[in-house]
Amino acid sequence: MFGLKEDWSLEVPERYFTLENYAGGVARWCPSCGDHAVLSAVQKICRDEQLPPEKVVAVSGIGCSSRFPHYMKTFGFHGLHGRALPVACGVKSRRPDLHVWVATGDGDCCSIGAGHWVHALRYNMDMTVMLFDNNIYGLTKKQTSPTSPLGLSTNTHPRGAWLPPLNVLQTTLGFTNISWVARTVDWNPLHLYQTLKAAYEHKGLSFVHILQRCPTYTDHIFDQWRDNPENILLLTHEQGIEADPAVAKMYKNHQEHDPSDIDTARQLAAETGRLPIGLFFHNPEAPIYDAYTNEGLSMTLEEKAAGLEAELDRFAI
Ligand code: SF4
Numbered sequence: 001m002f003g004l005k006e007d008w009s010l011e012v013p014e015r016y017f018t019l020e021n022y023a024g025g026v027a028r029w030c031p032s033c034g035d036h037a038v039l040s041a042v043q044k045i046c047r048d049e050q051l052p053p054e055k056v057v058a059v060s061g062i063g064c065s066s067r068f069p070h071y072m073k074t075f076g077f078h079g080l081h082g083r084a085l086p087v088a089c090g091v092k093s094r095r096p097d098l099h100v101w102v103a104t105g106d107g108d109c110c111s112i113g114a115g116h117w118v119h120a121l122r123y124n125m126d127m128t129v130m131l132f133d134n135n136i137y138g139l140t141k142k143q144t145s146p147t148s149p150l151g152l153s154t155n156t157h158p159r160g161a162w163l164p165p166l167n168v169l170q171t172t173l174g175f176t177n178i179s180w181v182a183r184t185v186d187w188n189p190l191h192l193y194q195t196l197k198a199a200y201e202h203k204g205l206s207f208v209h210i211l212q213r214c215p216t217y218t219d220h221i222f223d224q225w226r227d228n229p230e231n232i233l234l235l236t237h238e239q240g241i242e243a244d245p246a247v248a249k250m251y252k253n254h255q256e257h258d259p260s261d262i263d264t265a266r267q268l269a270a271e272t273g274r275l276p277i278g279l280f281f282h283n284p285e286a287p288i289y290d291a292y293t294n295e296g297l298s299m300t301l302e303e304k305a306a307g308l309e310a311e312l313d314r315f316a317i
Pocket residue numbers: 028029030032033034035064065134138139213214215216217
């Protein structure tokens with residue numbers, strides 16, 4: 001009939017997300033801080049994977065890098081010092097449909113949060129954990145962190161750090177039930193992007209050790225690798241992270257490393273001169289704790305109440 005629309009179904013246009021859809025507040029990190037590069041890589045991955053912003057959660061503890069959730073226009077949780085990982089596990093256990101990105105620092109994860117570091121990796125819940133390692137506590141103005149090199153003069157050790165630094169990857173590769181462990185550097189955006197993307201694609205907990213420059217407090221600390229690409233050892237393998245030709249050309253020292261080989265992974269982590277980057281370890285068979293925590297999520301309230309009643313009845317006298 002004239003003037004009347006016959007089909008009243010809603011026409012919902014397909015959504016396409018641009019980088020702006022993931023860009024939160026203006027990042028207030030220092031100029032040239034490596035954190036900017038990591039944020040940019042994560043936003044690009046979200047865009048390239050077309051992740052609905054409402055399905056993304058950024059979780060952090062305390063520290064410079066832990067301001068990460070504020071700069072994502074997604075859900076986020078800026079937690080307590082060292083507590084990024086238990087919060088992320090809690091999110092994942094109740095909302096398995098969400099994509100969880102964890103931002104934690106060398107102080108946050110390897111010191112006060114070390115207990116959670118061990119157990120979250122053992123739980124192997126499906127999330128991407130980014131350890132921003134700048135070898136210092138930046139937010140609290142240059143205190144010695146667990147990864148500060150021996151002899152580094154800091155505000156807590158003006159005459160130089162006394163203890164040898166904790167080796168992040170050697171430590172991680174000693175945990176039980178790890179499933180995906182890699183390293184990248186913030187100053188190579190291609191390798192950073194490809195590593196974080198591969199980490200995102202892994203089903204289980206992917207742990208990425210990121211050497212992150214802090215021009216304010218640990219300037220030049222990574223120069224031996226940043227300025228001398230020949231000191232970088234690029235790990236390659238068909239089961240590893242696909243290296244962009246530009247990355248492979250820049251880093252001429254390659255090593256074929258089967259990521260299922262944990263002994264060689266540990267040897268590589270112990271290297272002191274060259275800096276191995278890429279995928280150290282991958283075990284696709286590691287049990288994923290989500291499978292347990294997700295049980296019963298689809299039950300109705302009535303079904304849950306009936307289940308509870310049945311359990312309680314077992315103790316009736
Ligand atoms: Fe980045 Fe260092 Fe500045 Fe913190 S203090 S925002 S880590 S450059």
